[in-house]
Amino acid sequence: MKNKGKKFIVGVTLCVVGIIGLFGLFAETESRAALLAGSVVLIVAGIVLVFLDKKYPSKPKAESGSAEDAKTYVFITENGKKYHVDPDCPGIGNAKRVPLSKAKKQGYTPCSKCQYSYMNNFGIK
Numbered sequence: 085m086k087n088k089g090k091k092f093i094v095g096v097t098l099c100v101v102g103i104i105g106l107f108g109l110f111a112e113t114e115s116r117a118a119l120l121a122g123s124v125v126l127i128v129a130g131i132v133l134v135f136l137d138k139k140y141p142s143k144p145k146a147e148s149g150s151a152e153d154a155k156t157y158v159f160i161t162e163n164g165k166k167y168h169v170d171p172d173c174p175g176i177g178n179a180k181r182v183p184l185s186k187a188k189k190q191g192y193t194p195c196s197k198c199q200y201s202y203m204n205n206f207g208i209k
Protein backbone atom coordinates (compact mmCIF):
# COMPACT_ATOMS: atom_id res chain seq x y z
CA MET A 85 0.00 0.00 0.00
CA LYS A 86 3.02 2.30 0.20
CA ASN A 87 2.66 3.63 -3.34
CA LYS A 88 -1.08 3.99 -3.14
CA GLY A 89 -2.50 7.44 -2.75
CA LYS A 90 -5.63 8.77 -1.15
CA LYS A 91 -7.64 8.37 -4.36
CA PHE A 92 -6.94 4.65 -4.39
CA ILE A 93 -8.23 4.17 -0.86
CA VAL A 94 -11.34 6.30 -1.53
CA GLY A 95 -11.89 4.42 -4.81
CA VAL A 96 -11.71 1.01 -3.16
CA THR A 97 -14.02 2.20 -0.39
CA LEU A 98 -16.58 3.41 -2.97
CA CYS A 99 -16.41 0.06 -4.78
CA VAL A 100 -16.98 -1.85 -1.54
CA VAL A 101 -19.90 0.39 -0.57
CA GLY A 102 -21.35 -0.06 -4.06
CA ILE A 103 -21.04 -3.84 -3.89
CA ILE A 104 -22.69 -3.87 -0.47
CA GLY A 105 -25.44 -1.75 -2.03
CA LEU A 106 -25.92 -4.40 -4.72
CA PHE A 107 -26.61 -6.99 -2.04
CA GLY A 108 -29.47 -4.78 -0.95
CA LEU A 109 -31.13 -5.66 -4.26
CA PHE A 110 -31.98 -9.08 -2.89
CA ALA A 111 -34.13 -7.42 -0.30
CA GLU A 112 -37.69 -6.72 -1.28
CA THR A 113 -37.72 -2.96 -1.47
CA GLU A 114 -39.63 -0.56 -3.64
CA SER A 115 -36.53 1.49 -4.36
CA ARG A 116 -34.61 -1.27 -6.18
CA ALA A 117 -33.98 0.87 -9.26
CA ALA A 118 -32.56 3.70 -7.18
CA LEU A 119 -30.47 1.23 -5.19
CA LEU A 120 -29.09 -0.33 -8.38
CA ALA A 121 -28.31 3.06 -9.91
CA GLY A 122 -26.65 4.27 -6.70
CA SER A 123 -24.55 1.15 -6.38
CA VAL A 124 -23.45 1.23 -10.00
CA VAL A 125 -22.52 4.93 -9.72
CA LEU A 126 -20.48 4.21 -6.57
CA ILE A 127 -18.65 1.29 -8.17
CA VAL A 128 -17.92 3.22 -11.38
CA ALA A 129 -16.73 6.25 -9.39
CA GLY A 130 -14.54 3.96 -7.32
CA ILE A 131 -13.00 2.32 -10.38
CA VAL A 132 -12.37 5.74 -11.95
CA LEU A 133 -10.64 6.93 -8.78
CA VAL A 134 -8.46 3.82 -8.61
CA PHE A 135 -7.59 4.28 -12.27
CA LEU A 136 -6.78 7.97 -11.76
CA ASP A 137 -4.59 7.10 -8.81
CA LYS A 138 -2.58 4.72 -10.98
CA LYS A 139 -2.16 7.37 -13.64
CA TYR A 140 -1.70 10.40 -11.41
CA PRO A 141 -0.64 9.27 -7.95
CA SER A 142 -1.65 11.89 -5.43
CA LYS A 143 1.45 11.15 -3.38
CA PRO A 144 4.41 10.59 -5.66
CA LYS A 145 7.13 8.55 -4.06
CA ALA A 146 9.64 10.93 -2.56
CA GLU A 147 12.88 10.87 -4.47
CA SER A 148 16.11 12.43 -3.44
CA GLY A 149 15.89 16.18 -3.18
CA SER A 150 13.45 18.43 -1.42
CA ALA A 151 9.69 18.39 -1.79
CA GLU A 152 10.07 21.66 -3.64
CA ASP A 153 12.28 19.92 -6.19
CA ALA A 154 9.66 17.26 -6.74
CA LYS A 155 6.99 19.88 -7.37
CA THR A 156 9.14 21.90 -9.73
CA TYR A 157 9.33 20.74 -13.31
CA VAL A 158 12.21 21.41 -15.63
CA PHE A 159 13.06 20.52 -19.19
CA ILE A 160 15.89 18.23 -20.21
CA THR A 161 17.15 17.16 -23.60
CA GLU A 162 18.53 13.77 -24.60
CA ASN A 163 21.96 15.07 -25.55
CA GLY A 164 22.41 18.00 -23.24
CA LYS A 165 23.60 17.90 -19.66
CA LYS A 166 21.71 21.00 -18.59
CA TYR A 167 18.19 21.29 -17.29
CA HIS A 168 16.09 24.22 -18.35
CA VAL A 169 13.47 26.01 -16.35
CA ASP A 170 12.32 28.03 -19.32
CA PRO A 171 10.48 25.99 -21.98
CA ASP A 172 11.34 28.75 -24.45
CA CYS A 173 15.05 28.58 -23.77
CA PRO A 174 16.97 28.82 -27.07
CA GLY A 175 18.19 25.52 -28.43
CA ILE A 176 16.07 23.42 -26.11
CA GLY A 177 14.79 21.31 -29.02
CA ASN A 178 12.93 18.12 -28.13
CA ALA A 179 12.84 18.70 -24.43
CA LYS A 180 11.30 16.32 -21.94
CA ARG A 181 9.47 17.64 -18.87
CA VAL A 182 10.71 16.02 -15.67
CA PRO A 183 10.69 16.87 -11.97
CA LEU A 184 13.68 18.93 -10.88
CA SER A 185 14.62 16.22 -8.39
CA LYS A 186 14.89 13.68 -11.21
CA ALA A 187 16.97 16.01 -13.36
CA LYS A 188 19.36 16.59 -10.46
CA LYS A 189 19.54 12.87 -9.74
CA GLN A 190 20.50 12.19 -13.34
CA GLY A 191 23.36 14.66 -13.10
CA TYR A 192 21.84 17.56 -14.99
CA THR A 193 23.04 21.01 -14.03
CA PRO A 194 21.09 24.25 -14.38
CA CYS A 195 21.24 26.07 -17.67
CA SER A 196 22.73 29.49 -17.07
CA LYS A 197 20.74 31.06 -19.90
CA CYS A 198 17.31 30.55 -18.43
CA GLN A 199 18.09 30.12 -14.75
CA TYR A 200 18.26 33.84 -14.12
CA SER A 201 14.79 34.55 -15.47
CA TYR A 202 13.44 31.64 -13.46
CA MET A 203 14.91 32.99 -10.25
CA ASN A 204 13.36 36.35 -10.95
CA ASN A 205 9.96 34.77 -11.58
CA PHE A 206 9.99 32.81 -8.37
CA GLY A 207 11.73 35.38 -6.23
CA ILE A 208 14.62 33.07 -5.40
CA LYS A 209 17.90 34.77 -4.55
Ligand SMILES: [Zn+2]
Pocket residue numbers: 167168169170173174195196197198199
Ligand atom coordinates in the same frame (compact mmCIF):
# COMPACT_ATOMS: atom_id res chain seq x y z
ZN1 LIG B 1 18.07 27.01 -20.70
